[in-house]
Amino acid sequence: MLAFLGANSKGDFLHIAIFIDLHPMSLGGMQTSVRLQRKYLTRAGVSSTVFAPKSANALPDDDTVVLPSRRLSPNGEYSAVWDMEEALEVAREVFSREKFDLIHLQGDFAAAALALALSREYNIPLIHHAHTNIDVVLERIVGKQLNARLFNYAASKYCEIAGMPKHKAKNGWEYMALTYPHADLVLAPSHHFAKTIEGHGIAKNVGVLLNGVDDDSIANIARKTPVPNAPVRFIWAGRFLREKRLLQTLRAFKRANLDAELIIYGTGPLEAPAKSLARTLRLGHKVSFVGRVEREEMMQAFADSDIVLQTSIGFETQGLTVFEAAAFGTPALCCDERVASELKAGHYWVAKEPTIAALAQAMVIAHGDVQSGNNRRSDHLDNSWLLQSRLTAKTIEIYQEQIQRKLA
Numbered sequence: 001m002l003a004f005l006g007a008n009s010k011g012d013f014l015h016i017a018i019f020i021d022l023h024p025m026s027l028g029g030m031q032t033s034v035r036l037q038r039k040y041l042t043r044a045g046v047s048s049t050v051f052a053p054k055s056a057n058a059l060p061d062d063d064t065v066v067l068p069s070r071r072l073s074p075n076g077e078y079s080a081v082w083d084m085e086e087a088l089e090v091a092r093e094v095f096s097r098e099k100f101d102l103i104h105l106q107g108d109f110a111a112a113a114l115a116l117a118l119s120r121e122y123n124i125p126l127i128h129h130a131h132t133n134i135d136v137v138l139e140r141i142v143g144k145q146l147n148a149r150l151f152n153y154a155a156s157k158y159c160e161i162a163g164m165p166k167h168k169a170k171n172g173w174e175y176m177a178l179t180y181p182h183a184d185l186v187l188a189p190s191h192h193f194a195k196t197i198e199g200h201g202i203a204k205n206v207g208v209l210l211n212g213v214d215d216d217s218i219a220n221i222a223r224k225t226p227v228p229n230a231p232v233r234f235i236w237a238g239r240f241l242r243e244k245r246l247l248q249t250l251r252a253f254k255r256a257n258l259d260a261e262l263i264i265y266g267t268g269p270l271e272a273p274a275k276s277l278a279r280t281l282r283l284g285h286k287v288s289f290v291g292r293v294e295r296e297e298m299m300q301a302f303a304d305s306d307i308v309l310q311t312s313i314g315f316e317t318q319g320l321t322v323f324e325a326a327a328f329g330t331p332a333l334c335c336d337e338r339v340a341s342e343l344k345a346g347h348y349w350v351a352k353e354p355t356i357a358a359l360a361q362a363m364v365i366a367h368g369d370v371q372s373g374n375n376r377r378s379d380h381l382d383n384s385w386l387l388q389s390r391l392t393a394k395t396i397e398i399y400q401e402q403i404q405r406k407l408a
Helices: 029-043 084-097 110-122 134-142 144-162 172-182 191-199 215-220 246-256 271-280 295-304 320-327 356-372 388-407
Strands: 015-019 047-052 102-105 126-129 185-188 232-237 260-265 287-291 307-310 332-334 348-350
Touching (some): 015 029, 029 047, 029 320, 029 388, 047 110, 084 110, 102 110, 102 388, 110 126, 110 144, 126 172, 126 388, 134 144, 144 172, 185 191, 185 388, 232 246, 232 295, 232 356, 246 356, 260 295, 271 287, 295 320, 307 320, 307 356, 320 332, 332 356, 348 356
Parallel strands (some): 015 047, 102 126, 126 185, 232 260, 232 307, 260 287, 307 332, 332 348
8 A cells, every 4th residue: 555655646666865963873763754754655665865964863874865064963973964065966967967856845954945945946846844943942052142153154055055045044933934945845744833834924834744754663572571669760861951951850850859760862962961950959879871782672661761851841742752651551641732732632740830849849740640540551452643654644635735836
């Protein structure tokens, strides 16, 4: 069925160009999503070529088209395209050799400029898949003043590469107002982010396409039989960034003072401060730092846990970890009600306020519910709406619709 869907109106299988701002083998939600998209597009008979910066994490057999780029991180995991003219020439050479039916843009900076330039040059549809609220992300990372300078620079380069009159941008929304309207379709990974985009007036009729969960993981992983009277297990997973609120999570866990364990997965800039804080709070017997693990191990951990924590506020455009957990029936404790609203009702808890005290209180309530048997698990529900195979079928339908509109 999927293979049939992957053909165009002429009976040829589709070939999609995917443009992103970070290499697909680097750590991150967007990168995970792109890898999964490619896996299931391939199963459906759809070819896809990714255009991205370099990464030290790239595999020897990686077929990503690596664009000229410079390191962002000391270990080389993250890089960015700075010379867009040179990157455009590299991408253009590939486009001259291969026929692409559509460009699926999943980035906002160099990727956006290159994607627009090539979609115009080759007269093919452009879908802008908005994975990141860049207005929030960059300001929290670099501060308001540098944030404005970066967006103004990005706007200048975008206009230059796209052959547009120059525009200034003081923040992320002004920059997005410059880039989003040129797409044939804008997609968001959640209803709440789609509404946010529409509310800023930068795109209309934003489509919603979730980042899904690997069918193979669901088929091959099962929740292990819980050990009787074992401590309630909380899991936190993600990049150790300020906006993810890991330090606040540790303080809340200490304040809750529960017979429970907190297992933390991931790495990032706040790793040393987080471990130091755990020692200072004397949580060593309750808190474990596992580091970065393979996807299958992470999925098994989600399946086996009692509660998965989502602690950022106003940052996530979807909050992929809680959806991955939900695919195994594991409930979430969310600090962002917008993220929780995308989950099945009755299978999550929400902190009432954006404070450490409120998170601690929510932990106490969730812990008590699990111990009393009201564990809010959704194992008995049909969670197939989260499967990547279903989402891929929907994606291909979107591709075909946009291609037909372009031909009309």
